[in-house]
Amino acid sequence: MQIISKDQIEAVAEWGAIIQALHNGHLGDRPQNGEFFVGDAEAGLFSRGVVLAGVGAGVKIASIRAGNAARTPSLPNEHAAFLYIEEQTGVVGAFLDGPAITQLKTAADSALAASLLSREDSEVLLVLGAGPIARALTEAYLHVRPKLRHMLLWNRTPAKLEHAVQRIASLGVEVSIVDELEQAVSRADIIVSATSTATPLIAGRCVRPGTHVDLVGGYRADMQEADVELVGKARIFADDRASALASGDLCIPLSQGVIEAGSIEADLFELCQRADFSRSSADITLYKNAGGAHLDLIVSRYVLAAVNA
Template sequence: MKLVPAEQINAVLDWQGVLDAMHQVHLGPRPSIDDYFIGDSRYGLFSRGVILPGAGAGVKIASMYPANLAAQPPLPAEHAAFVVIDEHSKAISAICDGPAVTAWKTAGDSALAGRYLSRPDSEVLLVLGAGPVARALVEAYLHIHPGLRQVLLWNRTLAKLEPLAGQLQARGIEAVLVSDLDAAVARADIIASATAAAAPLIKGAFVRPGTHVDVVGGFRPDMREVDSELVGKARLFTDDRVGALNAGDLAVPLQEGVIGEGSIEADLFELCQAQGVRRAAGDITLYKNAGGAHQDLAVCLCALRRLAAGV
């Protein structure tokens, strides 16, 4: 059994490799996946498992304690590991650093869908959040849209984003810290949100026609990043219908009667196998990134293959 730390994972992965591995998973049969959560907004234990025929199986285990962020010095709010199970022997073959896998997988999930749902001529990206996933989303969208001319960054505490903005600017990327979120939403072609918000941050009244909105952060019924107005006027897509409809971003509009269970047009398997969707120039697309352990497994297996090959 191998223990694979974040440093090794980050050293061997790149966005093209991750997207290729995740795309391949979505071209095959649907895996058996399930999630389990106990706790509340103060502290929770979360696990998600997968059996993926032909590839193996795995389980993510996460301990989530947001109060760690207020510690001095701050500690990670999430500690996690992904356990990889060998396809043939059914033995545990590796334990991979969970946060590293999560960042690659979550942003890769969004970027894979974004290749099909966002406009190719998108120029302005807005990212909400300051954690590792938000940072990974910036890089993933820059990979699929190298023509992006401006990256807008928002967080409740803007100072947390100053290092990221400086790093992007040093690479010649126009990165701007924004305090007026509504105004930034109105300027963006792509909006990606990875926060733990309990109340909507992105309001449908300010989202322009033609915008792609990527909703990543909320996974519980009490978490929301977008309001019901936006959900009601957008074309809806997700990676997992069950997980998406359990998250507040869609669960609340569903309870309000704004949408129905059939309002989601396609999931990520359908997007990949159909090679996208037809969209009019003024369509607003909304992708609810609910995740799935099959995606974590794909990232882990990609990293393990590259490590074994000495890449």
């Protein structure tokens, strides 16, 4: 069994290839998924398993301790690993660094959807959050939307964004940290949020027609990054319907009667396989990135092939 480290994963990471691998993985059969969570918002054990024909199988295991970063800044709140299982033999072929795979698959998931849902002429990107996922999202979005010229960054603790400003500026993109979130929301062509908030940050009244909104952070039923007004007036898409409807961003407006279970127009499999999808310049599109072990599996297989090439 191979043990694939964070450094090995980052050494072979290439956004175009990863996004293409995800796209190809959504052209075939749907996965068989299963998951469980034990614990609460402070401490928990989370696992997702998947079997995907033509790719293999895998299990993601994560332990979550919400107070780690507060007590020890160098210690992340989540520790994880992904086990890759070979399709033909059932052999556990590799043990991959979980956070590194999560960063790649989460950002590539959103970027793939944005390449299909956002306007090609989008120029202003607003990113909420300052963690590793937010950093990966900025890189992936710049790959699929090369016309982006201005990046707005927001975080409750602005000082955490200073390093990101330097990194993004080095890519030739105008970048600024914003204090007035509602004003930034009203300026953006694309809004991506990767936070752990339980109180909505994105106000629907401020979102302009034509905007694409990507909600990444909320994974529990009490977590909500956008308010119900936005959800109610947007065209809704998701990577996985069941996971998306279990997250607060959708299950809260669902419980209030603002949307129905059928309000999700398409998942990522349908988006990748539909040649007739279109959007108007005035449509507000909302994508719920809820994740799924099949995404980890596809990216892990890409990494293994690249490492062993």
